[in-house]
Amino acid sequence: MIPGEVTGCCVFKDGKPIEFRQLATVNKKTRDYEWDVIEQFIDEIKPDAVIIENYRIYAHKLEQHSSSDVPTLQLIGAIKYMLYKRNIPYKLQMAQQAKGFVTDAKLKEWGMWDIGHKHARDACRHCVYYLVSQKPKKI
Known part of the structure; x- marks a missing residue:
């Protein structure tokens, strides 16, 4: 997940991407958080694990x-x-970590570029990086 006003999501099953989504997680008019949108996504997908892009204030x-x-x-x-x-x-x-390893060129080569959502594409980068670097038994 790439948390932000629009939260990018990518779902992998058996090491392959099966779904890409962007969730509107901050209401543009009221600036309120849409917590239910995130919870509904988690409850619908029922993930084994979640990779989250961290954020630091530099x-x-x-x-x-x-x-x-x-x-x-x-x-x-x-x-x-x-x-x-x-x-x-x-x-x-x-x-x-993810962007340095999973470049735009690699996403294009692997057929993961034309998913239509920038934030979902970035979530895909994180999943791929995690799968390659951590080699989990199940995700």
Whole structure:
């Protein structure tokens, strides 16, 4: 999952992507969080594990986050709690890990580029990186 105003999701089964989605997780008009959208997705998919793109506030983004409630961090916390309540393991990965290994060229070569959603494509990168680097027995 790539948490943000639009949360990108990619579902893998037996090591292959089977579904790509983008969830509207922050209401653009009210700026309220759409927690139910995330919970419904988790309950529908019933994942064995979830890979979450982590987020850090770096020095070059301090001004951008001044007086912000930093929605991405709140979403990450909420997702972690939802997974905890369902006993679903998760792994946090930084964007650079996945994007550095799973390039645009590789996604195109593997037929995972034309999924139509930038955030879902980034979620796919994280899944692929996790599968290759961690070699889980089941995902």
